[in-house]
Amino acid sequence: MEILPKRLCTEDLQKLHAHYQKNLNQEALDYLKKRGILPATAEKFQLGFEPFQIGFNSQRGKASGHFTNCIVFPVKDMQGQMVDLIGRSIFDEQPKYKTLVGRGEIFYNEKTIAESDDILLCRNVFDVLSLEQGDLPALCVHDYAGFKESHAQKLTGKRVFICYPNDEAGRRESNRVSSLLAELATEVYTVFLPEGFRDVNHFFVQVKNPTDTFQQLLQETVEESVNVPVSPDVRNLVVFLEEYQKRHQGHLQGISTGFDSLDQKLMGGLRTGLYLITGLVSSGKSMLLRQMADQIAQSGTPVVYVSWDMTGFELWARSMARLLQMSPQHIISAKVPINKLNQANQEYLTIAKNMWTLEGRMDTTLDEVEDYVERIIQSIGKVPVVFIDHLFRVPLRDKEGRLVQQNYSLVAYFLHQWSRQWDTPIIAAAPRQSQDPPLHSSIEAAVDVILSLEANEDQEQSITLQLKKNRNGTLGELAFTFDKEKAVFFPSQPKL
Numbered sequence: 001m002e003i004l005p006k007r008l009c010t011e012d013l014q015k016l017h018a019h020y021q022k023n024l025n026q027e028a029l030d031y032l033k034k035r036g037i038l039p040a041t042a043e044k045f046q047l048g049f050e051p052f053q054i055g056f057n058s059q060r061g062k063a064s065g066h067f068t069n070c071i072v073f074p075v076k077d078m079q080g081q082m083v084d085l086i087g088r089s090i091f092d093e094q095p096k097y098k099t100l101v102g103r104g105e106i107f108y109n110e111k112t113i114a115e116s117d118d119i120l121l122c123r124n125v126f127d128v129l130s131l132e133q134g135d136l137p138a139l140c141v142h143d144y145a146g147f148k149e150s151h152a153q154k155l156t157g158k159r160v161f162i163c164y165p166n167d168e169a170g171r172r173e174s175n176r177v178s179s180l181l182a183e184l185a186t187e188v189y190t191v192f193l194p195e196g197f198r199d200v201n202h203f204f205v206q207v208k209n210p211t212d213t214f215q216q217l218l219q220e221t222v223e224e225s226v227n228v229p230v231s232p233d234v235r236n237l238v239v240f241l242e243e244y245q246k247r248h249q250g251h252l253q254g255i256s257t258g259f260d261s262l263d264q265k266l267m268g269g270l271r272t273g274l275y276l277i278t279g280l281v282s283s284g285k286s287m288l289l290r291q292m293a294d295q296i297a298q299s300g301t302p303v304v305y306v307s308w309d310m311t312g313f314e315l316w317a318r319s320m321a322r323l324l325q326m327s328p329q330h331i332i333s334a335k336v337p338i339n340k341l342n343q344a345n346q347e348y349l350t351i352a353k354n355m356w357t358l359e360g361r362m363d364t365t366l367d368e369v370e371d372y373v374e375r376i377i378q379s380i381g382k383v384p385v386v387f388i389d390h391l392f393r394v395p396l397r398d399k400e401g402r403l404v405q406q407n408y409s410l411v412a413y414f415l416h417q418w419s420r421q422w423d424t425p426i427i428a429a430a431p432r433q434s435q436d437p438p439l440h441s442s443i444e445a446a447v448d449v450i451l452s453l454e455a456n457e458d459q460e461q462s463i464t465l466q467l468k469k470n471r472n473g474t475l476g477e478l479a480f481t482f483d484k485e486k487a488v489f490f491p492s493q494p495k496l
Helices: 010-022 026-034 039-044 125-133 149-154 168-181 200-206 210-227 233-249 260-265 285-298 312-324 328-332 338-347 366-380 408-422 441-446
Strands: 048-050 070-076 082-089 097-099 118-122 138-140 159-162 187-190 273-280 303-307 355-359 385-389 425-432 449-455 462-470 476-483 488-491
Touching (some): 010 048, 010 070, 010 082, 026 039, 026 070, 039 125, 125 138, 125 210, 149 168, 159 168, 168 408, 260 462, 273 408, 285 312, 285 355, 285 385, 303 312, 303 366, 312 328, 385 408, 408 425
Parallel strands (some): 118 138, 118 159, 159 187, 273 425, 273 449, 303 385
Antiparallel strands (some): 048 070, 070 082, 082 097, 449 462, 476 488
16 A cells, blocks of 8 residues: 655645535534534634545545545644644544644644643544633644654643543553653643543533533642642542453453464453564564464554564565465475466455565664654554564664664663554564573563463474463463464464
8 A cells, every 4th residue: 555645745735625625515514513513613623524426536636535534634833834634534434534644743733832831632633623612722643643752842841631531541641641741841630531431522522511511620630639649549440440341241352363362361362562472593483473464464454564584575475375385485486386376466465455564674773663654554544563573683773873783672662662652562573592591671571461482392393372471361371383384373272
């Protein structure tokens, strides 16, 4: 899939925006009304719409059809220059949010920073519109982008109220954002929405006199913070109970690895966090990593696979080998009839549509990988699962811009931060020698789940996948058969 260009000129954006504004029809206004947004607010924020169009579209605009069935929000920088457009589907089609350019460093409604000493930081554009209707200064980071240090810098000297959803992900993100703002903002408060409200917009739609009630909630937040500077766990009891109920009822919504037995151990599949697969050299870590990536992509979930270990061709050859049930070497050495390989390639098409493979060079740093992933997020409007192969080859740059190798603890820390920032699983592989000591404590602290591949010497092709650390479930081990010749793992029955 083509990744959209990083910049369009202001004139192009203004022309597109003017087109969308003209299309703000009754269907769009009815949707906005359902979200509690008044026509006057839609006019003030210059909202637009792109309706579904039947037949040939002769427009030459680059974004023609990109925002079909979407409310379109213009994004402007501090100087009022239009820098991007965001679309939100009115039918909750996936992805719900799309961007045209991907200016994730710009807040939506950024101008409010210069207009107020108090800032209400929200989760989405409708939260901002709801608060602004009540004359409350609000902004948000776009739905596809995570809050970063660059965002925090813009809020230096402000009193910030973090108004994120009061669920597990929202609470976790509130804590992360609060820590980034701690040394920059004059004061930082986390506003806890009452139980039963998804977000600020839902609150404003459902509550009588929402502006007065929300202002009272802000006042109570400040007063409680003065009386009890560090919030007690009572704030989290509802969230913890909801999390337990999901686990108890088996309703956890994880991303399936494609291995049912592993999903069960992980309490429903992959969740936000850093996963590390370790094993001896040539134990099959990369094979397992790629097979898992293929299985996730086949289910329709986007995947970014970054490899410092194999080329894109070598990885593709292993995927073909699994489909054809033959050795990857037969494909790498071009010993397979072209018609047979072409058929397998067509079968792989479903997976390839959801897979982005990046070949890491010795000078490919995490900053470049982060930029690559964010451009994909901005393009497709969804956050991918990220695979890193392997952890011990990832270079960093120091403050002087020099490449630094072997800073594995810092790499693990950054990957852990990515998982929180994007709210997605990050899966990495790391080899070990038989005489290696256990993982350094600083690496282990950053990792949520550690999976170790262990060969069973008494049984050829028999592999045990040990869960040595699991914040998302229980410890234990799983039995697999690893057909190294065909680059494929099969779950096998555990020993009695």
